[in-house]
Amino acid sequence: MADPSARAAHTDPDAPASPEQQPLPEPVARKPVEQKSASEWAYERLILYIRNFEEQLDEEHEVAMGFAGSEAGVMRIEGIGYFAPDILTFYGSDMTGTRTQLVQHVSQLNVMLRAVPRQDGEERPRRIGFRLAEQLERD
Template sequence: MTEIRTTAEAQEEAALPRAKVVHTASDAPQTAEVKPLPPELTREPPEDKSPAQWAYERVLLYIQNFEEQLKEDEEVVLGLTGGEAGVLQIEGIGFFDPDILTFYGTDEYGARTQLIQHVNQLNVMLIAQPKLPEDEAPRRIGFRLARALEEDSKAQKTPPKQEA
């Protein structure tokens, strides 16, 4: 049977990003693909975003979702794929339009580290590792980044002040 949709429904469906996930375990935790997008990410249509901005926003969702599943004594690190560079304790993420993502942090030896990645080469592995004992509470970078995204969104809505 053919489903009939209005033009508005078809346009809305085309504008929404599509995602899907299948897990082997029926009790697997919810993942970023099936959760609703935060309002900050839906204010600007995906087709108006650069590949870097869109990749950046989705990586934030994956990190935040991963962190929601961590134990209190764990933190997320980024496993650098495609080489033997090790891991990076994420301390910041940025993008530079149209096609660059940057991950800032420290490696397993405490050295300051920055990964500059073209969106076409994006391979990120999130790893749960024990947090350092001297850290009183685990750092949750995904939630900080989401908060920054919200603040950026609010700042874009506020018209600049005009001087008299």
């Protein structure tokens, strides 16, 4: 059963289930929310959103994030971290290939996931959401 404190509605009745409509994976549900810092809980849920977004991409696209309320552009997500109790960090590169890092307080968290063409020379798209989910299972 999905978390009762999460909800989602879609105009398309055949839309894939979103993270709010799915049960929490065992590694995420193992530790009660009350025992998690704001950054740890945000980190875990972002992983679920990114993995779900990637599941809907074709082989020509990979996930990136747009910066809400900023002219900083788009960052190809290559890593995510958190520093308890309240900091999230996004690692990646912008669309020109320039190394990029965003350090953000959880109270300012606004992430827009975007599908961008995979980088030139990459044989397959890189799927960070699946790597992050595997890491959650190992921890």
